[in-house]
Amino acid sequence: MISRRGSLSLLASAGAVFLAVYTLNLLLLAGAIAVFAAIGGELLRFHLRALGPADFPFEATRNEAPRVLSPGTGATVELVVRYQGTRPVQAEVRELLPSPLTLVAGRASETRFWRRGDAVRLRYGVRAGSRGSHLLGPVAVTVESPHGLAWAQWTLPSSHQPVRVVPQAPIEKAHRIGPALLTPMQGRITLRRRGFGTEFRSLRPYQLSDDIRHVAWKRSRPGQWYVREFEQESRQDFVLLLDVTPAMTAGLPGENALDRAIEAASLVIAAVARGREDRVGLLTYTEKPRQYLRPERGEFHFRRLAENLAYLRPSEGTFDLAAALDLLTKRLSRNTHVLAFSALDGPRDRLHSVYARFRTRGHRLYVFPPHRSEFYPPLPPTDVAEIALGWAEAEERGRLERTIAELRGEGIPTFPYDRRGATTQVLSTYGQLHAWGMA
Numbered sequence: 001m002i003s004r005r006g007s008l009s010l011l012a013s014a015g016a017v018f019l020a021v022y023t024l025n026l027l028l029l030a031g032a033i034a035v036f037a038a039i040g041g042e043l044l045r046f047h048l049r050a051l052g053p054a055d056f057p058f059e060a061t062r063n064e065a066p067r068v069l070s071p072g073t074g075a076t077v078e079l080v081v082r083y084q085g086t087r088p089v090q091a092e093v094r095e096l097l098p099s100p101l102t103l104v105a106g107r108a109s110e111t112r113f114w115r116r117g118d119a120v121r122l123r124y125g126v127r128a129g130s131r132g133s134h135l136l137g138p139v140a141v142t143v144e145s146p147h148g149l150a151w152a153q154w155t156l157p158s159s160h161q162p163v164r165v166v167p168q169a170p171i172e173k174a175h176r177i178g179p180a181l182l183t184p185m186q187g188r189i190t191l192r193r194r195g196f197g198t199e200f201r202s203l204r205p206y207q208l209s210d211d212i213r214h215v216a217w218k219r220s221r222p223g224q225w226y227v228r229e230f231e232q233e234s235r236q237d238f239v240l241l242l243d244v245t246p247a248m249t250a251g252l253p254g255e256n257a258l259d260r261a262i263e264a265a266s267l268v269i270a271a272v273a274r275g276r277e278d279r280v281g282l283l284t285y286t287e288k289p290r291q292y293l294r295p296e297r298g299e300f301h302f303r304r305l306a307e308n309l310a311y312l313r314p315s316e317g318t319f320d321l322a323a324a325l326d327l328l329t330k331r332l333s334r335n336t337h338v339l340a341f342s343a344l345d346g347p348r349d350r351l352h353s354v355y356a357r358f359r360t361r362g363h364r365l366y367v368f369p370p371h372r373s374e375f376y377p378p379l380p381p382t383d384v385a386e387i388a389l390g391w392a393e394a395e396e397r398g399r400l401e402r403t404i405a406e407l408r409g410e411g412i413p414t415f416p417y418d419r420r421g422a423t424t425q426v427l428s429t430y431g432q433l434h435a436w437g438m439a
Contacts, residue, residue, distance in 0.1 A: 085114070
């Protein structure tokens with residue numbers, strides 16, 4: 001392709017030719033024709049010559065590159081580029097970085113005159129941004145003509161590498177809950193309740209309120225009666241509804257509202273996986289469904305949910321809570337508890353009628369909205385910044401309070417959370433649902 005310098009040179013030399021013809025200046029005409037011929041000859045030779053990896057064999061070798069990063073963390077990348085061609089060439093080699101990986105130190109490109117056997121080591125630092133699987137590389141090679149009038153570009157094969165940007169919580173906590181996290185008693189909430197199920201619990205002394213059918217006659221004797229206790233099985237369905245619009249990106253990378261919602265959702269999945277009784281599903285939504293996994297149980301299903309949460313990324317749109325509930329009303333066949341994490345920025349004019357149908361089918365909704373004004377660190381103490389930040393925080397708090405009041409007026413339990421996370425609210429809600437069927 002012709003570079004900007006080449007285009008300007010062609011235009012200038014052609015203009016000089018026309019000027020010489022117009023003024024009948026033979027000396028200027030000869031010089032202009034000579035310059036035009038030189039420029040045209042260089043461009044013609046450059047484009048007629050086969051330019052590509054076969055003519056200019058560059059090789060890229062990665063000595064150091066990250067595989068997995070957490071949002072907001074940094075890593076070092078080291079790349080060695082060698083030139084094995086026979087002809088010297090002016091070229092630029094550049095590592096192509098995806099937008100979620102920001103260059104913070106060093107250099108990812110090198111422009112120089114290359115001879116056979118030359119090697120350049122590129123070492124630079126990157127900082128991870130939004131979650132997802134991103135492609136680091138490939139390495140682009142740009143070869144220029146001797147005077148920079150034209151250029152050709154291609155990418156080196158096998159010079160790219162996928163980098164996963166995922167928060168630590170969905171990977172480390174999804175299936176590795178500590179033994180003290182979900183014990184039979186969590187605070188004052190019983191996660192498993194006594195009843196007349198199938199799993200034997202223990203023997204205890206008989207009380208007047210006990211059913212005589214559960215007396216352990218072989219272990220009892222006159223004046224000392226015992227009854228059998230069983231674990232009451234609780235098979236309930238849960239759906240995690242996540243708002244993935246840009247409204248949920250309030251906060252710092254790795255600590256924004258969506259990241260905290262994903263941490264809490266992954267904890268619910270881990271609790272269900274540990275209990276082996278309930279079923280859990282996932283729905284990501286904007287103004288339309290992005291992904292829906294119906295409530296199921298099993299190791300493969302839990303792993304699939306955890307991986308989908310780990311790679312969850314924001315999508316353009318506005319979250320419509322009424323449309324999401326309408327979709328779940330049509331798809332859910334059993335009574336289901338829906339745990340919704342949303343900034344609640346979308347329309348709610350149809351919420352009353354849709355939620356009434358949702359409740360009639362036996363489903364229950366629990367909403368966890370983020371305090372977005374509390375997801376940012378305080379600004380430096382300047383008058384203008386304090387006034388602007390105070391006004392914005394007051395507006396956001398007022399909007400959230402009005403929204404919460406509206407939802408609670410509809411009978412929807414609402415539990416806001418801040419940048420410390422939603423795990424406490426979600427664990428408490430899940431414990432009450434598991435024990436009592438309501439929160």
